[in-house]
Amino acid sequence: MKLHRCWPFLALALxxxxxxxxxxxxxxxxxxxxxxMAQTQDVLGSLVRWGGTIASTSPAxxxxxxxxxxxxxxxxxxxxxxDLTDGRFMACAPGFYEPAIYASGREITVVGxxxxxxxxxxxxxxxxxxxxxxxxxxxxxxxxxxxxxxPYFYDPFWYQPGPWMMGPW
Numbered sequence: 459m460k461l462h463r464c465w466p467f468l469a470l471a472l473x474x475x476x477x478x479x480x481x482x483x484x485x486x487x488x489x490x491x492x493x494x495m496a497q498t499q500d501v502l503g504s505l506v507r508w509g510g511t512i513a514s515t516s517p518a519x520x521x522x523x524x525x526x527x528x529x530x531x532x533x534x535x536x537x538x539x540x541d542l543t544d545g546r547f548m549a550c551a552p553g554f555y556e557p558a559i560y561a562s563g564r565e566i567t568v569v570g571x572x573x574x575x576x577x578x579x580x581x582x583x584x585x586x587x588x589x590x591x592x593x594x595x596x597x598x599x600x601x602x603x604x605x606x607x608x609p610y611f612y613d614p615f616w617y618q619p620g621p622w623m624m625g626p627w
Contacts, residue, residue, distance in 0.1 A: 483507065483535045483567055483596055491572075492544040493528045496588035501572050506590060508547060509537040509567035515557040522555040523548055524595070525578075525587070526566065536598055537565045546585065548576045551592040560597060569594040 489504035496506075510528040528544045529537035549568040560566070570592035578587055 483569060483594060486569070488569075493547040493588050494544040496547070496572055497545065497575065497586050502574065504572045505570070506572060507531065507535060507567065507569045508549075508590065509535065509565065510543070510547075511537065512560060512562055512564050512566060513546065514562060515555060515560045517554050517557065521550050521552050522560075523550040524555075524560065524566065524568075526568070529565075531567065535567050535596075537567065539601070546580065546587055547590060548578070548587040549590040549592045549595065551595050555595070564600070565598040567596045567598070568592045 486505055486507070488507045489501065491499075491501050491504055491506055493508060495501070496504075508526070508528055509531050510526040513525040513527050516523045516525075525546060525548055527546050529540070530542060530544075532538050549566075549570065551570075568590055570590040573589045573591050576587040576589045578585055
């Protein structure tokens with residue numbers, strides 16, 4: 459089989475390795491509320507699905523709280539890369555989550571209900587964090603940058619038709 463005919467099969471095989479979030483991230487009628495809206499409006503008890511990059515992880519007592527810089531979610535509920543944000547929020551979940559694993563810079567998606575906002579600080583700035591009582595926290599695998607061959611890369615197996623392959627057309 460020629461190499462150029464294998465690409466569709468290779469693409470299909472690699473797509474089977476794609477990360478799929480758990481079903482609990484996709485179910486539910488989520489409120490159309492952003493963290494910035496939750497800072498100023500009374501939306502207690504609303505079910506939300508938010509995500510972003512962890513700024514800090516604080517285990518305390520019987521729960522672990524995550525301070526998250528929010529980012530819009532893509533179609534698979536993964537936070538999008540980039541500088542677009544709606545502020546920060548606090549997500550607290552029962553149990554212990556290892557701060558070395560749930561470290562600053564990792565991406566998470568949170569599903570839970572909004573509680574009374576938490577008053578805290580970002581640096582020396584007073585900040586009102588919308589607080590989510592998380593029922594689901596999904597830690598996304600680290601993104602891996604694609605490796606491209608150098609522009610002068612030569613593949614000796616690339617199919618190159620020669621003059622002997624030309625037909626009468």
